[in-house]
Amino acid sequence: LEEFDFDHARGLQRDAIAHLNTWHGRPHDRRSDVAALQDLLPTVRSTVHVPVLTDALAVADAHAWADILARPAPVQFERVDFNDPLWVLYSSGTTGIPKGIVHSHGGVLLEHYKLLGLHHDLGPGDRFFWYTTTNWMMWNLVVSGLLLGSTIVVYDGSPTYPNPQRLWTIAADCRARVLGVSPGYLLTCAKMGVEPARNLDLSHLKILGSTGAPLAEQQYDWVRGHVGSTIQVASVSGGTDVVSGFAGSAPNTAVWAGELSAPMLGVALEARDENGRPVIGDVGELVVTEPMPSMPVFFWNDADGTRYRTSYFETYPGLWRHGDWVIVTERGSVVVTGRSDATLNRHGVRFGSADIYDIVEDLPEVGEALVVGIELDGGGYWMPLFVVPAPGRSLDQELRERITTAIRTHASPRHVPDEIIEVPAIPHTRTGKKI
Numbered sequence: 242l243e244e245f246d247f248d249h250a251r252g253l254q255r256d257a258i259a260h261l262n263t264w265h266g267r268p269h270d271r272r273s274d275v276a277a278l279q280d281l282l283p284t285v286r287s288t289v290h291v292p293v294l295t296d297a298l299a300v301a302d303a304h305a306w307a308d309i310l311a312r313p314a315p316v317q318f319e320r321v322d323f324n325d326p327l328w329v330l331y332s333s334g335t336t337g338i339p340k341g342i343v344h345s346h347g348g349v350l351l352e353h354y355k356l357l358g359l360h361h362d363l364g365p366g367d368r369f370f371w372y373t374t375t376n377w378m379m380w381n382l383v384v385s386g387l388l389l390g391s392t393i394v395v396y397d398g399s400p401t402y403p404n405p406q407r408l409w410t411i412a413a414d415c416r417a418r419v420l421g422v423s424p425g426y427l428l429t430c431a432k433m434g435v436e437p438a439r440n441l442d443l444s445h446l447k448i449l450g451s452t453g454a455p456l457a458e459q460q461y462d463w464v465r466g467h468v469g470s471t472i473q474v475a476s477v478s479g480g481t482d483v484v485s486g487f488a489g490s491a492p493n494t495a496v497w498a499g500e501l502s503a504p505m506l507g508v509a510l511e512a513r514d515e516n517g518r519p520v521i522g523d524v525g526e527l528v529v530t531e532p533m534p535s536m537p538v539f540f541w542n543d544a545d546g547t548r549y550r551t552s553y554f555e556t557y558p559g560l561w562r563h564g565d566w567v568i569v570t571e572r573g574s575v576v577v578t579g580r581s582d583a584t585l586n587r588h589g590v591r592f593g594s595a596d597i598y599d600i601v602e603d604l605p606e607v608g609e610a611l612v613v614g615i616e617l618d619g620g621g622y623w624m625p626l627f628v629v630p631a632p633g634r635s636l637d638q639e640l641r642e643r644i645t646t647a648i649r650t651h652a653s654p655r656h657v658p659d660e661i662i663e664v665p666a667i668p669h670t671r672t673g674k675k676i
Contacts, residue, residue, distance in 0.1 A: 264398065264399055264402075265399050265402045266402060266403070272300055272301075275288065275300055275303075276300075276301060279301075279302065287303075287304060288300060288302060288303040288304070289303060289304050289305075289306060289309055290303040290304065290305055290306060291306045292305070292306065293397075321346050322346075322347075323345060323346065323347030323348070324345045324346075324347065324348070324538050325345065325346050326343045326344070326345065326346075326538065327344050327345055327346045327349050328343075328344055328349075328381070329341050329342065329343050329344075329541055330342050330344065330378055330381065330481050330484060331481070332480075332481050332482065340482075340540055340541075340548070340552065341540055341541025341542065342481060342482060342484075342537045342540060342541075343537055343538050343539050343540065343541060344484055344535060344537060344538065345535070345538045348534050348535035348536065348538075349381075349385070349484060349535050350388070351534040351535065352483070352484065352485040352507075352533070352534045352535035353382060353385035353388060353484075353485070353535075354385075354388060354389070355485075355505070355506055355507060355534065356382070356485050356486060356489075356505065357369075357382070357385060357386055357388070357389055357391075358389050359491060359506060360475075360486075360489055360490065360491045360505060360506070361419050361448055361450070361475065362419075362447070362448070362491075362492045363386060363389045363391045363418070363419060364389055364390060364391065365389070365390030365391070366390070366391070366392075367389070367391045367392070367418040367419070368391065368392050368393075368394055368415050368416055368417040368418055368419075368445070369383065369386040369391045369392065369393050369394065369417065369418065369419050370393070370394035370396070370408075370411060370412055370415060370417040370419070370420050370421070371383050371419070371420070371421030371422075371450060372396060372400055372408055372421060372422055372423075372426070373421075377481075378479075378480070378481040378484045379421065379452070381484055382484070382485070383395065394411065394412075394415045394417060396408075396411055400422070400426055401426075401429065405429055405430055405433045405435050406430075406435050406437065406440065406441075408420070408422060408426065409430075409435070409437040409440075409441055409443070409468075410441060412441075412443065412446060413437075413441035413442050413443055413446075416445040417445060417446060418445055418446065418447050418448065419446075419447070419448045419449075419450060420446055420448075420449055420450065421449075421450035421451065421452070422449070422450070422451060423451065423452070423453040423454065423673055424451055424453065424454045424455065424456045424457065424460060425453070425454065425609075425673060427451065427456070427460045427463065427464065428457075428460065428602055428603075430463075430467075431460070431463045431467070432605055432608075432631065435467070436467055437467060437468050438467055438468050438469055439467075443468065443469060443472075446468075446469065446472055447472065447473065448472065448473050448475050449464055449468065449472050449473070449474050449475065450475045450476075450477060451474065451475070451476045451477070452476070452477040452478065452479065452486075453673050453674060454595070454598075454673075454674065454675075455476075455478075455576075455577045455578070455579070455593075455595040455598075455599075456474070456476040456499070457499065457595075457598070457599040457602075457603065458498040458499030458599065459498075459599070459603055461474050461496070461498035461499065462498060473490065473492070473496060474490075474496055475489055475490040475502075476489065476490070476500075476501050477489035477490075477501070478501055478565065478567075478575070478577045479505075480563060482536070482537065482553075482563065483533055483535050483536055483537075484535055485505070485533070485534075485535055486505050486508075487504065487505060487508050487510055487527065487529070487563065487575075488501040488502075488503065488504050488505060488508070488510060488567075488575040488577075489501055489502065489503075489505055490502035490503070491503070491506075497572075497574055499576065499599075500570065500574040500575065500576050501574060501575040501576070501577065502574055503573055503574060503575070504573075504575065507533055507534050508529060508533055509529055509530040509531040510527065510528075510529060510567075510569070510575065511525075511527075511528050511529075511530055511569065512524070512525030512526065512527065512528075512567050512568060512569045513525045513526050513528050513557060513560070514526075517557050517560075520569070521569055521570070521571055522568065522569075522570060522571055523568065524566050524567070524568055524578055524592070524593070525566070525567065525568070525569075526556070526557075526562055526563075526564075526565075526566065526567075527562070527563045527564075527565040527566070527567045527577075528557055528560045528561060528562050528563070529560070529561040529563070530560055530561075536561070537549065540552075564580055565577055565579070565580060566578045566579050566580070566593050577593075577595065578592065578593025578595050578596060579593030579594040579595045579596075580593075580594075585597075585612065585614040585624060592652075592655075592656065594612050596652055596656060597610070597612050597626070597648060597652065597656055597658075598610060598612070600647050600648055600651045600652060601626070601628070601644055601647065601648065603647075604643060604644065604647060605631060606630060606631050606634050606640050606643065607628055607629070607630065607631060607640075607644070608629040608630060608631045608632070609628075609629045609666075609667045610626060610627065610628050610629070610667070611626070611627045611664075611667045611675055612624065612625070612626045612627070612658060613625060613627075623659055623660075624658050624659050625658055625659060625660045625661070625662055626644070626658035626660070626661045626662070627662050627663075627664045627667065628644070628661055628662065628663055628664065629663075629664060629665065629666060629667055630663060635663065636661065636662075636663035641661050644661060645657055645661070
């Protein structure tokens, strides 16, 4: 505390309040949503109102935040068993009806101490900023930064307002040691010419985390050239199912562009083929062959565990199948190629959607893309590519040919879509995953 710059912190707080509860500069009144939640949750005993925009927007039947702080009281602790439920997290719904996943106190503590303290090297005095929302497991992980004695940075606002440099500016102002973003944000920054290293002091930034989707090889190069050559790129693949990661990096691992450096500590990760055999250097299903510190203790409303067992252990009995296609390389790194339940299987050749996204979304004329494979009656197969052109562009014949040539050159003719269709936007879950 003696070294903490309180004047600087107050300035950041004023700046944050100017942006909180707004989206692209527009305030949003959520009192009706709060009232609906109060009605739907009859066991809630109290509601606390934190006045961000104005004190005048009172919430019915709520305690004022200032009143709560005016009555200090000792923290009450209750001893619980290791597997007692800590929280219920819901899967994103990209692969079906969302699952209510119940995690344990002990498992989460072990997993998050490991992931944050060892893999991300966080400790007392470090600043930890991962852009997320409360809909996503990354929010739970950010809160766990407090376990290490780190200061967590939270931001409730658009990552690109008032300009696409917004997250880099917050990281610089807060002197963050670890910053976490999405591949989509890095792609946006690259296409819009953002220059974080040139415009900001990022000398405190040591690790740049990325998750939510595979991080393309060229994005590693962009970080090195435009953010900092000594910043470790820590691409992480995990899930709400374990509220942690399966593979990522650590301070003592090498970084290869387009690859996750290694399986996480305590994760017996393998790639298995359709016959259940381990494969190296080839695409297979991500499986975990031994229990991790944090796995669900049960699913909500799944009394006999049927849905739990079906979700993870039906394909390979006794082995956790997560639903990702991965390649485990000969040097032990991991490449995620996409969701196995969204695998493209064209003319008997299987490949991940990420193989196409890495190529198409690297084109400056393309804002975003989505590819799907559809089985047709009679054994046919249709693989369209939906494209959102960059601002000011349209999907004309020239751009179609550029996309086709790029895919054929950098992937293969089998990767070329049957049709390229212009769309105004790509649907996403609330955590940013393409649907």
